[in-house]
Amino acid sequence: MTEPTPEGRRRYPHTQGYFPDPAQIEAAPDRELPCTCVHGCPSRCAGECGCKACEQAFAEFCDVAGFYGPGEFDEAAALAAYREVHAHGRVPSRTDA
Ligand SMILES: [Zn+2]
Numbered sequence: 001m002t003e004p005t006p007e008g009r010r011r012y013p014h015t016q017g018y019f020p021d022p023a024q025i026e027a028a029p030d031r032e033l034p035c036t037c038v039h040g041c042p043s044r045c046a047g048e049c050g051c052k053a054c055e056q057a058f059a060e061f062c063d064v065a066g067f068y069g070p071g072e073f074d075e076a077a078a079l080a081a082y083r084e085v086h087a088h089g090r091v092p093s094r095t096d097a
């Protein structure tokens, strides 16, 4: 079984470096999905490094954001949106202008 890297533990501090298991009510580590990110990974890694936890996080983001629609999956657009959310620390909104 793969262990989370120190960087993985930093990214998922509540679940000891694993992706949170959505089947659990409280933050529980999903031991199938360790974060194996390294220090050079983007802060919103989408699993490019082979990290299963961040790949899952990106997949869930795409699902919630509606990128898995009936049309073709636009990975470049999804990735850009995924990184954009991080850049602002939240989903962009115009309500606080
Ligand atoms: Zn990761």
Ligand SMILES: [Zn+2]
Binding pocket: 036, 037, 038, 041, 042, 045, 046, 047, 048, 049, 050, 051, 054
């Ligand atoms: Zn990574």
